[in-house]
Amino acid sequence: xxxxxxxxxxxxxxxxxxxxxxxxxxxxxxxxxxxxxxxxxxxxxxxxxxxxxxxxxxxxxxxxxxxxxxxxxxxxxxxxxxxxxxxxxxxxxxxxxxxxxxxxxxxxxxxxxxxxxxxxxxxxxxxxxxxxxxxxxxxxxxxxxxxxxxxxxxxxxxxxxxxxxxxxxxxxxxxxxxxxxxxxxxxxxxxxxxxxxxxxxxxxxxxxxxxxxxxxxxxxxxxxxxxxxxxxxxxxxxxxxxxxxxxxxxxxxxxxxxxxxxxxxxxxxxxxxxxxxxxxxxxxxxxxxxxxxxxxxxxxxxxxxxxxxxxxxxxxxxxxxxxxxxxxxxxxxxxxxxxxxxxxxx
Amino acid sequence: xxxxxxxxxxxxxxxxxxxxxxxxxxxxxxxxxxxxxxxxxxxxxxxxxxxxxxxxxxxxxxxxxxxxxxxxxxxxxxxxxxxxxxxxxxxxxxxxxxxxxxxxxxxxxxxxxxxxxxxxxxxxxxxxxxxxxxxxxxxxxxxxxxxxxxxxxxxxxxxxxxxxxxxxxxxxxxxxxxxxxxxxxxxxxxxxxxxxxxxxxxxxxxxxxxxxxxxxxxxxxxxxxxxxxxxxxxxxxxxxxxxxxxxxxxxxxxxxxxxxxxxxxxxxxxxxxxxxxxxxxxxxxxxxxxxxxxxxxxxxxxxxxxxxxxxxxxxxxxxxxxxxxxxxxxxxxxxxxxxxxxxxxx
DNA sequence: TGCATATCTGAAAACGGTTACAAACTAGAC
DNA sequence: GTCTAGTTTGTAACCGTTTTCAGATATGCA
Numbered sequence: 001x002x003x004x005x006x007x008x009x010x011x012x013x014x015x016x017x018x019x020x021x022x023x024x025x026x027x028x029x030x031x032x033x034x035x036x037x038x039x040x041x042x043x044x045x046x047x048x049x050x051x052x053x054x055x056x057x058x059x060x061x062x063x064x065x066x067x068x069x070x071x072x073x074x075x076x077x078x079x080x081x082x083x084x085x086x087x088x089x090x091x092x093x094x095x096x097x098x099x100x101x102x103x104x105x106x107x108x109x110x111x112x113x114x115x116x117x118x119x120x121x122x123x124x125x126x127x128x129x130x131x132x133x134x135x136x137x138x139x140x141x142x143x144x145x146x147x148x149x150x151x152x153x154x155x156x157x158x159x160x161x162x163x164x165x166x167x168x169x170x171x172x173x174x175x176x177x178x179x180x181x182x183x184x185x186x187x188x189x190x191x192x193x194x195x196x197x198x199x200x201x202x203x204x205x206x207x208x209x210x211x212x213x214x215x216x217x218x219x220x221x222x223x224x225x226x227x228x229x230x231x232x233x234x235x236x237x238x239x240x241x242x243x244x245x246x247x248x249x250x251x252x253x254x255x256x257x258x259x260x261x262x263x264x265x266x267x268x269x270x271x272x273x274x275x276x277x278x279x280x281x282x283x284x285x286x287x288x289x290x291x292x293x294x295x296x297x298x299x300x301x302x303x304x305x306x307x308x309x310x311x312x313x314x315x316x317x318x319x320x321x322x323x324x325x326x327x328x329x330x331x332x333x334x335x336x337x338x339x340x341x342x343x344x345x346x
Numbered sequence: 347x348x349x350x351x352x353x354x355x356x357x358x359x360x361x362x363x364x365x366x367x368x369x370x371x372x373x374x375x376x377x378x379x380x381x382x383x384x385x386x387x388x389x390x391x392x393x394x395x396x397x398x399x400x401x402x403x404x405x406x407x408x409x410x411x412x413x414x415x416x417x418x419x420x421x422x423x424x425x426x427x428x429x430x431x432x433x434x435x436x437x438x439x440x441x442x443x444x445x446x447x448x449x450x451x452x453x454x455x456x457x458x459x460x461x462x463x464x465x466x467x468x469x470x471x472x473x474x475x476x477x478x479x480x481x482x483x484x485x486x487x488x489x490x491x492x493x494x495x496x497x498x499x500x501x502x503x504x505x506x507x508x509x510x511x512x513x514x515x516x517x518x519x520x521x522x523x524x525x526x527x528x529x530x531x532x533x534x535x536x537x538x539x540x541x542x543x544x545x546x547x548x549x550x551x552x553x554x555x556x557x558x559x560x561x562x563x564x565x566x567x568x569x570x571x572x573x574x575x576x577x578x579x580x581x582x583x584x585x586x587x588x589x590x591x592x593x594x595x596x597x598x599x600x601x602x603x604x605x606x607x608x609x610x611x612x613x614x615x616x617x618x619x620x621x622x623x624x625x626x627x628x629x630x631x632x633x634x635x636x637x638x639x640x641x642x643x644x645x646x647x648x649x650x651x652x653x654x655x656x657x658x659x660x661x662x663x664x665x666x667x668x669x670x671x672x673x674x675x676x677x678x679x680x681x682x683x684x685x686x687x688x689x690x691x692x
Numbered sequence: 693t694g695c696a697t698a699t700c701t702g703a704a705a706a707c708g709g710t711t712a713c714a715a716a717c718t719a720g721a722c
Numbered sequence: 723g724t725c726t727a728g729t730t731t732g733t734a735a736c737c738g739t740t741t742t743c744a745g746a747t748a749t750g751c752a
Contacts, residue, residue, distance in 0.1 A: 012708055023732045028710055038730065053491060058469045059405035059414070060708035063737045068405070078424070079434045088425045091451060100465070103449050105437060119446070123404045145399060231636050264636055287633075290577050290610055358738055369702045374740055384700065406738035409707045 012057070020048035031056060062124045071313055072102045072120030073129040074113055080229065081285050082255070082302055083131075086153070089303035090129065093310045110136040110197055121146050127313035129153055129306075133162060134199040149316050153309040154200055158325040165308045165326040169200050172298045172330040173207025173252070176280045179296070179332055180250040181215050184340045185278060188212060189223040189248035191237045191258050204254050204282060223248050227258060234261020242269055242277070249277060249341040256281035256288055259295055263337060274339035284333055293336035300330050358403070366394035377402060408470045417659055418448045418466030419475040420459055426575065427631050428601070428648055429477075432499070435649035436475065439656045456482040456543055467492050473659035475499055475652070479508060480545040495662050499655040500546055504671040511654045511672040515546050518644045518676040519553025519598070522626045525642070525678055526596040527561050530686045531624060534558060535569040535594030537583045537604050550600050550628060569594050573604060580607020588615055588623070595623065595687035602627035602634050605641055609683060620685035630679055639682035646676050 009015045017024045022041060029036045030045040037045070048054075062068040071094060075083045091101045102120055106113035114136040120128060121142070128143065128150040143150055152164040180188055190208050193201040205224075212219050225240065227233040234253075238261060241247060253259035259281030263273055271277050273293050281288060281297035288295040305328045315322045355361045363370045368387060375382045376391040383391070394400075408414040417440060421429045437447045448466055452459035460482040466474060467488070474489065474496040489496055498510040526534055536554050539547040551570075558565050571586065573579040580599075584607060587593060599605035605627030609619055617623050619639050627634060627643035634641040651674045661668045 013710095014708080024709075025711075025732060025734095026730090029731090032710080036730085041731085053488075055464060055468045055492070057409070057708050059408040060737090061710075062405040063403070063409055063739085064708075064710040066710095066737075077434065078437070079427075079430050081425075081427075084425050084430050088423065088451065091424070095450075100448075100450075100469070102446075104441075104446075105434065118401060122401045123446070142399075146401070231632060235636075260636075264638065267638065286577060290581075290606075292610065292613065359740095360738080370739080371702055371704095371741075372700085375701090378740080382700080387701085403738050406707090407740075409709085410738075410740040412707075412740095 011054075013054075015052055016045065016048045016054050019052060020044045067317075068124040068126055069098060070100045070102055070123070070125050071127050071129060071310065072104070072117075072123070072125035074104050074106050074116050074120070075131050076108045077105055077229075078103070080257075082283055085302045086306035090306040090310045093307040094314070097314055099310075099314060108194075108197055110134075110139075114139050114142065117142055121148055126317050127151075129309050129313065132199045133157060133160060133164065134197050149313055151309050151312050153305060155203065156325065156327045158327075160325075163312060163322075163324045165312060165328065166305050167300050167328045167330045169203035170207040170210070172282065172300070173204035174211045175207075175330070175332050176282060176298050177208045177211030177252050179334070180252065180278055180280060180338060181211060181217070183250075183278065183338060185248075185250040186217055186341070187223075187246070187248045187250070188217065188219070189225075189241050189251040190219070190254075191225050191227060191234060191241070191251055191262060192254035193258065194226050194228055201254055208252050227261075229255070229257060231257060231261045231264070234258040235265040238262040238265035239269065242266060242271060250280070250338070251277065252280045254282060256283045256285045256295065256297055259297065259337075260287060260291065263291065263293070263295065274337050276342060278338040278341070280338060288333075289335065296335045296338040297333055298330050299333045301328055304328060357400075359400075361398055362391065362394045362400050365398060366390045413663075414470040414472055415444060416446045416448055416469070416471050417473050417475060417656065418450070418463075418469070418471035420450050420452050420462050420466070421477050422454045423451055423575075424449070427603075428629055431648045432652035436652040436656045439653040440660070443660055445656075445660060454540075454543055456480075456485075460485050460488065463488055467494055472663050473497075475655050475659065478545045479503060479506060479510065480543050495659060497655050497658050499651060501549065502671065502673045504673075506671075509658060509668075509670045511658060511674065512651050513646050513674045513676045515549035516553040516556070518628065518646070519550035520557045521553075521676070521678050522628060522644050523554045523557030523598050525680070526598065526624055526626060526684060527557060527563070529596075529624065529684060531594075531596040532563060532687070533569075533592070533594045533596070534563065534565070535571075535587050535597040536565070536600075537571050537573060537580060537587070537597055537608060538600035539604065540572050540574055547600055554598050573607075575601070575603060577603060577607045577610070580604040581611040584608040584611035585615065588612060588617060596626070596684070597623065598626045600628060602629045602631045602641065602643055605643065605683075606633060606637065609637065609639070609641065620683050622688060624684040624687070626684060634679075635681065642681045642684040643679055644676050645679045647674055650674060 013024045013027050017027045026037055026041055027045055030042050034042060094101050102123060102125055104116040106116055117139055128148055130150055130152050132155050133152045152162055154166040155164055156166050156168045157164055192205045195202040225237040227237045251262050259279050263279050266273050266277050273279055281295045284297045284299035288297050308326055312322050359370045359373050363373045372383055372387055373391055376388050380388055440447050448471055450462040452462055463485055474494055476496055476498050478501050479498045498508055500512040501510055502512050502514045503510055538551045541548040571583040573583045597608050605625050609625050612619050612623050619625055627641045630643045630645035634643050654672055658668050
């Protein structure tokens with residue numbers, strides 16, 4: 001245990017340097033760019049590192065290098081299979097390339113989202129992953145002022161000047177509605193998620209509507225209900241729709257959770273799906289194929305979407321060329337919950 | 347636009363200080379402890395701050411103060427309603443007290459967990475929230491060496507020297523099994539989660555077993571199956587159990603997801619629940635009350651549990667007195683999936 | 693008014709790394 | 723043996739805050 005200098009250091013890179021008999025610069029290099037240091041030094045430094053159990057101090061590193069190798073993500077809520085999946089996938093990818101993820105939630109509140117963005121920027125994130133393109137106007141300014149790269153995920157808007165990756169929700173919804181129209185349905189109800197501050201939800205409603213209009217079908221206003229993201233609310237909506245004198249024979253839903261609610265409530269109220277009522281979801285969560293009857297829905301590769309978002313930012317930060325607008329394909333998955341309408345109601 | 351000094355600064359606390367005509371020390375104080383600065387200075391500083399759109403640089407702050415107001419959490423996976431709930435609740439609480447959460451996942455791998463802990467410590471977290479008390483042996487040393495406070499969540503082990511908060515899983519499982527025993531079942535199967543590296547799962551199995559033993563019932567080894575956390579695996583287990591010549595009349599499950607799988611598979615195979623088979627879950631996730639038949643299960647206040655974990659760490663860090671072992675009560679929720687066994691099989 | 697005491701404020705040294713720059717080597721060519 | 727170019731290493735300034743310490747200013751009281 002050799003004395004080093006007058007003032008010996010206990011922790012940190014200086015302690016490692018002292019123990020290995022090199023300068024802090026070399027230790028730093030050995031850590032960040034091993035090839036920049038000769039093999040002999042490298043092993044000496046590595047020995048010193050694990051002899052001391054040295055753990056680099058990320059904040060100091062960030063301060064000094066102005067890069068954190070950390071991305072931030074702001075999602076409405078984590079308590080939702082869709083986002084949980086996406087985040088899990090993003091996190092998995094990021095850790096594979098040596099990045100970390102700072103995750104925060106906004107609760108569908110744009111002010112909170114802005115605040116969280118400030119928070120994340122303060123934390124020194126290198127880039128930001130945002131849900132959709134519906135943000136507080138201060139957010140764009142904040143991102144621009146601080147030169148923080150970002151990407152909107154879960155939507156596809158090639159005409160907008162912001163990077164995004166996701167499926168074309170309008171087209172997906174159109175496909176879903178077209179499916180029940182092809183089956184012969186003429187009275188089609190919509191149970192959508194709340195459209196306020198949710199461009200994904202609105203795009204889907206737009207797609208549903210366009211399909212109906214193109215087929216010359218009317219969408220009565222009482223056949224369109226908006227509900228929050230819970231099974232209970234969806235069930236209530238179903239109860240209302242099925243209670244109408246002139247009820248729809250098919251219901252297209254803004255997402256799978258809503259569809260589950262509609263399906264459960266229909267069955268509980270004595271309607272048989274798909275004999276009496278057809279139901280279509282959107283997202284294709286796990287439950288969709290397990291439920292009885294299983295749910296016809298639009299499959300969306302959520303994991304891939306979020307991973308691509310991560311790739312976009314990591315590549316941009318590395319100075320590589322990247323695609324600004326990337327579309328992720330959806331597909332219609334036909335299962336048991338849809339069938340032609342009953343003769344009597346046709 | 348007054349020139350300040352020879353070298354004028356664009357960003358950072360110095361820019362604010364220059365603009366407000368004060369020292370950086372005062373700006374820092376105005377930010378961290380507003381009462382320590384006179385009202386007149388405070389307003390001048392606040393004006394300068396939002397005139398410049400100044401955002402404090404957290405890493406610098408952490409480096410200098412050696413506190414990050416950030417907690418780390420390592421969960422097996424985020425893609426699981428239980429954890430998603432817990433995390434959401436923890437995050438909500440933390441943000442209410444000005445803390446942030448760094449979330450990482452281990453995928454049920456103790457080595458990865460250790461690595462993530464190192465990662466989080468490197469990031470400068472003030473404390474760590476861990477799942478259960480089943481960790482890599484290097485983890486305890488790491489935590490001790492770096493003096494990082496932590497808490498094991500989701501379990502209750504008053505006899506261990508580590509802080510924890512959670513329900514008594516053994517007792518909960520005992521209650522679940524006792525319920526079907528009270529209903530008259532004598533042939534009781536167990537479908538548990540994988541016990542390896544999962545003390546929660548093992549405690550539940552222990553509880554099931556104790557209940558059986560106390561009632562003088564035998565647990566045949568072929569009536570106990572372990573499955574990963576997916577609906578598909580649980581369904582397969584159910585298929586196996588129900589295919590046995592001498593099948594159980596009731597199945598107690600390690601968690602709700604497993605119970606869903608058993609329930610779905612039973613119904614799909616033509617068994618009626620609870621007439622032909624009783625099923626009990628554990629956790630009481632959302633789906634349990636929506637499913638048909640709804641699921642009898644053990645309610646666990648996950649949100650409260652994780653929030654308490656956060657409270658424990660925040661309070662400890664503030665130097666307050668805290669309770670090291672906190673038990674969170676569970677309760678049995680009887681719904682439609684349990685009933686006395688069929689006469690013929692009694 | 694003078695003095696002790698409490699309250700505010702500022703100068704400057706950390707905090708633990710990275711990195712520009714310079715110095716010291718090394719190897720190859722003449 | 724000298725010179726050049728290339729490689730490896732070290733020195734020290736800097737990243738943007740907090741915080742100690744001391745000086746300045748205000749307050750209370752005799």
